[in-house]
Every structure is written in structure tokens, then in C-alpha cells.
Amino acid sequence: MHTKGSSCCCSFEDYKLTTEWLLNQTRHRPKVAVICGSGLGLLAEGAADKQTFRYQDIPNFPVSTVPGHEGCLVFGTIEETPCVFMKGHFHLCEGYSLCQVTFPVRIFKLMGVEFMLVTNASGGICPDFKVGDIMIIKDHINLPGFAGQHPLCGPNDERFGTRFPCMSDAYSKDLRTLALDVGSELGCSDFIRTGVYCMVSGPNFETIAEARVLLTLGCDSVGMSMVPEVTVAKHCGLKVLGLTLVTNKVSLDYSREEKVNHDEVLEICKMRAELLQKLVTTLIGRCQQNINRQ
Numbered sequence: 001m002h003t004k005g006s007s008c009c010c011s012f013e014d015y016k017l018t019t020e021w022l023l024n025q026t027r028h029r030p031k032v033a034v035i036c037g038s039g040l041g042l043l044a045e046g047a048a049d050k051q052t053f054r055y056q057d058i059p060n061f062p063v064s065t066v067p068g069h070e071g072c073l074v075f076g077t078i079e080e081t082p083c084v085f086m087k088g089h090f091h092l093c094e095g096y097s098l099c100q101v102t103f104p105v106r107i108f109k110l111m112g113v114e115f116m117l118v119t120n121a122s123g124g125i126c127p128d129f130k131v132g133d134i135m136i137i138k139d140h141i142n143l144p145g146f147a148g149q150h151p152l153c154g155p156n157d158e159r160f161g162t163r164f165p166c167m168s169d170a171y172s173k174d175l176r177t178l179a180l181d182v183g184s185e186l187g188c189s190d191f192i193r194t195g196v197y198c199m200v201s202g203p204n205f206e207t208i209a210e211a212r213v214l215l216t217l218g219c220d221s222v223g224m225s226m227v228p229e230v231t232v233a234k235h236c237g238l239k240v241l242g243l244t245l246v247t248n249k250v251s252l253d254y255s256r257e258e259k260v261n262h263d264e265v266l267e268i269c270k271m272r273a274e275l276l277q278k279l280v281t282t283l284i285g286r287c288q289q290n291i292n293r294q
């Protein structure tokens with residue numbers, strides 16, 4: 001279990017064991033999962049009746065190694081909606097296989113989760129974007145996937161989903177519309193954007209030539225996470241909303257002097273965390289109405 005490589009290294013029994021362990025440890029039965037990217041762990045603070053598990057104490061769970069990723073699973077309720085928050089997630093560039101990176105998503109599915117909200121930090125490629133903008137992801141480009149680094153490579157387990165899943169609607173249109181509406185109600189329309197997110201493996205930030213390629217490909221922002229989790233979530237039938245915080249403008253011009261670094265990324269996340277928390281909390285309340293209507 002959890003050996004490195006491009007194909008899946010977890011068996012259905014591994015997923016079941018972790019799921020059963022969690023179901024035995026917690027009375028919560030989450031319907032919504034929130035994955036908190038770099039420096040965005042505060043999103044869990046709005047939950048009531050919290051119960052926390054450190055990743056290292058959960059069987060089969062990877063542990064977080066990136067600063068700004070606390071490394072714990074928080075169960076709780078938001079406006080009576082049972083939720084689970086991942087305070088920190090996993091990246092290809094940490095040396096984890098994509099099976100490890102996406103391991104929690106299938107645990108959420110087996111626990112009964114229906115909606116997954118993913119957040120992260122990214123660099124703005126679209127020249128109109130400003131630092132601090134929140135981009136609702138309408139689509140993604142799985143750049144590692146183009147080269148065979150794909151979480152669904154290897155034998156397909158039909159208990160999770162089909163061999164050849166459709167990805168043209170990976171990000172739920174309903175949830176995107178809801179996010180726009182909630183953003184507008186909260187008075188954030190000026191810095192809420194919609195666009196295409198591109199995942200690269202990292203860990204280095206882009207060269208200027210690479211950034212120009214991404215612009216030509218139609219990317220609005222670029223980061224080092226999220227796409228594997230979204231792909232696995234869509235494969236197993238979860239409804240997904242992706243929000244990415246633009247923490248820096250990616251340099252497209254050789255005359256520009258700015259140099260991006262992770263501390264600056266975390267600083268911007270801190271600046272926007274409270275607002276993102278409000279946005280996510282309100283969205284979860286509305287998802288509950290959606291669950292009730294089903």
C-alpha cells in the first residue's frame with residue numbers, strides 16, 4: 001500500500017479500512033467535503049461541534065509536508081450541514097503518488113459525501129487578474145495528465161466509477177452559479193472571476209516562457225494541486241466546486257522584476273481567508289437546501 005508510481009497503489013480494502021476507522025471514531029456523517037489549500041485551513045473554523053483527527057493518526061492517510069498545510073481532518077456542522085474539512089492536502093511535488101494525493105476523496109465518497117468544495121492558491125496568468133481575486137473554476141487543464149501522470153491510470157475499479165469518465169462538466173454548473181450569486185450577495189463581485197485553472201506538477205514556479213505557453217493554451221491561473229482530486233471526485237460522482245485564490249501575478253514579461261515565493265502566497269491567503277470562510281460557509285448552507293430538495 002502507498003508505494004510510489006503513476007498507477008493506483010490503494011486497493012478497495014485500503015479505502016474501506018480507513019472509511020470504517022473514521023466512521024467508528026466519529027458520529028459525524030458528512031455530506032460536504034472541503035479541501036483547504038495553502039494557508040486556507042481557517043475555512044474549518046466556522047464549523048460547530050468539531051472533531052479533529054491528525055493525518056498521522058488516520059490509517060493509510062498521507063501526511064502534509066508543505067508549510068501552510070496543518071495536516072488534519074476536521075468534522076463539524078455548518079448551519080446543520082454535516083461537513084468534513086481537510087486542513088491541508090497533498091501534492092505530486094511532495095513525492096506522493098496521485099493515488100495518495102487523491103486517497104481522501106474516495107474516503108469521503110464512501111462516507112456518504114455528495115458535494116466537494118476545493119480551494120487552493122494559484123498564480124494569475126490572465127493579464128486582467130489581480131492579486132486577491134477569487135476565481136471560480138469553470139474548467140481545468142490537467143498538464144501532468146497529458147504526460148500520463150493521471151490518478152485514474154491503472155486498473156479501473158467500477159465500484160468507484162467508469163473506465164472512461166466524461167470530464168466536460170467536472171465543475172458543477174449549479175454550484176458555479178450559486179458561488180457567483182453568493183459572492184455578489186457578500187459584495188465581492190469586483191474580485192470574483194471565472195476561468196480555466198491549469199495544474200502543473202511544481203515545485204518551481206513558472207519560467208516566463210512557460211507562463212507565456214500557458215496563456216496561449218487558454219489558462220487563466222496556474223497552481224500545483226486540485227486537478228487530481230477533482231478528477232477522482234468526478235469519477236466517483238461527487239458534485240464539485242473549485243475556488244482558487246490568485247496569490248500572485250505570474251510574470252509574462254522579461255522586464256518585470258517581481259519574484260514569487262511561498263511566503264508571499266501564504267500572506268495573501270491570510271489576507272483573504274476570512275472572506276473565503278464567509279463565502280464557503282454561506283455556500284455550504286445553500287448546498288444543504290440543494291440536498292434537502294433531492
Ligand SMILES: O=P(O)(O)O[C@H]1O[C@H](CO)[C@@H](O)[C@H]1O
Nearest residue numbers: 037038120121224225262265
Ligand atoms: O495548491 P495549494 O495547496 O494551495 O498550494 C499552492 O501553494 C504552493 C506554492 O506556493 C503550491 O503548492 C501551490 O499549489
Ligand SMILES: Nc1nc2[nH]cnc2c(=O)[nH]1
Nearest residue numbers: 121122123205222223224
Ligand atoms: N505553479 C504555480 N503555483 C502557484 N501557487 C501559487 N502561485 C503559483 C504560481 O504562480 N504558479
